[in-house]
Amino acid sequence: MDIKSTEKEVNLLHERICSALGDPTRILILYLLSERGMYVNEISEALKLPQSSASRHLRVLRERNLVATERQGTAILYTLQDRRIIEALNLMRAILSQQLQEAAEITGAIQKINS
Amino acid sequence: MDIKSTEKEVNLLHERICSALGDPTRILILYLLSERGMYVNEISEALKLPQSSASRHLRVLRERNLVATERQGTAILYTLQDRRIIEALNLMRAILSQQLQEAAEITGAIQKINS
DNA sequence: TCCTTATATGTGGATAAGCGCATATATAAT
DNA sequence: ATTATATATGCGCTTATCCACATATAAGGA
Structure with a gap:
């Protein structure tokens, strides 16, 4: 009853999504973004987070391809990727x-x- | 654009499931259990984990109501809760x-x- | 160029998570 | 009672995570 190594790799990738969801703040961010694209400062205000915290959480979500970014002037719009x-x-x-x-x-x- | 406090509480609970999924080993365990109920030693052998690690991971899953347990003699059968x-x-x-x-x-x- | 706005990152400290070893507990059998 | 089997837990260690402050970068406007 062994797990094949390829399957293990998939699950490791899998874990990248799950651990991104392992933080309550990031879950809230995803729900916010499910309504509309938002800028970092909007998110940090909505969740009463220091700007740096919002930025860091968003980075995690982006590195795991859960959100996409689009620069608009000096601001950056974050949207759900999927x-x-x-x-x-x-x-x-x-x-x-x-x-x-x-x-x-x-x-x-x-x-x-x-x- | 504030999040209501009740909603926040739900998301905190929410996080209990997500953080349980935040570990690749626990994901593997859930997939194993999706095929059939298993005993701790079966799981630890399948995943080549020390028995204590398997037991601890299962405890996390149980505390979050993701798996159920049933004693059978000296062994304990773990199954998916939902x-x-x-x-x-x-x-x-x-x-x-x-x-x-x-x-x-x-x-x-x-x-x-x-x- | 200088200033403002928006976002990102370096850093240190606090907290939690995971691991393996050894040991404790619980049930069953002799 | 003793032993064996199956599972759970105490402990110390290492590593990862999160946070908030301060600072850096990037784009736009005066």
Whole structure:
């Protein structure tokens, strides 16, 4: 039951996307960009981040080809490279909301027992 | 263009799934489990991991409700909690394979120019 | 050219993640 | 009770990540 080395390489690449998603701020950025392209300062204001932090997070996303950039004068517009990343995030959101619902049901059941 | 605090909380939870996916070994484990339930030692052998590493990775996945456990005698069977996580991973894989394809086309074009 | 705006990066410090070794715990069998 | 098997955890170490401050770069306008 071994994993082939080629498959391992794909999964290593795979990990490049996943670890980019491993930071909550970057998830928020992706959701922001899913609505419209934005400039660095817009993002840093929306998320109340120091400009340098926003820039660095965006760099990670760009290095992993999750966002694209386009210079417009002195500003740089960041946009989603591939909207399917939002689909992937929404799938996780669906899993989460089900977990939360189940947790609430358990909490409710416990409260019933205790009352 | 502010993010509501409730939304922020959801995204924090969200991050719990994503950061679990942020490790290549855990991605491999999830793919293994997508085929069938497995015991810790099976996983550690398949991935050539020390038993303690496999156990720790599985704990992370369990704490985030991505896998479920069931004791069977002295062994513990790990299974996927929600197959949609594999859908999410496959979406990322699709994004990746497109990126790789585009990269190959660029490489090919450069080789043509240079020849 | 000098100044302003927008973005990127160098740096240091704090925190977390991952690893392997050794050891502890839990179940089952003799 | 002792032993064997399967899994989990304590520990120290190394490495990676994130942050915020200050500074650098890049483009545009006066």
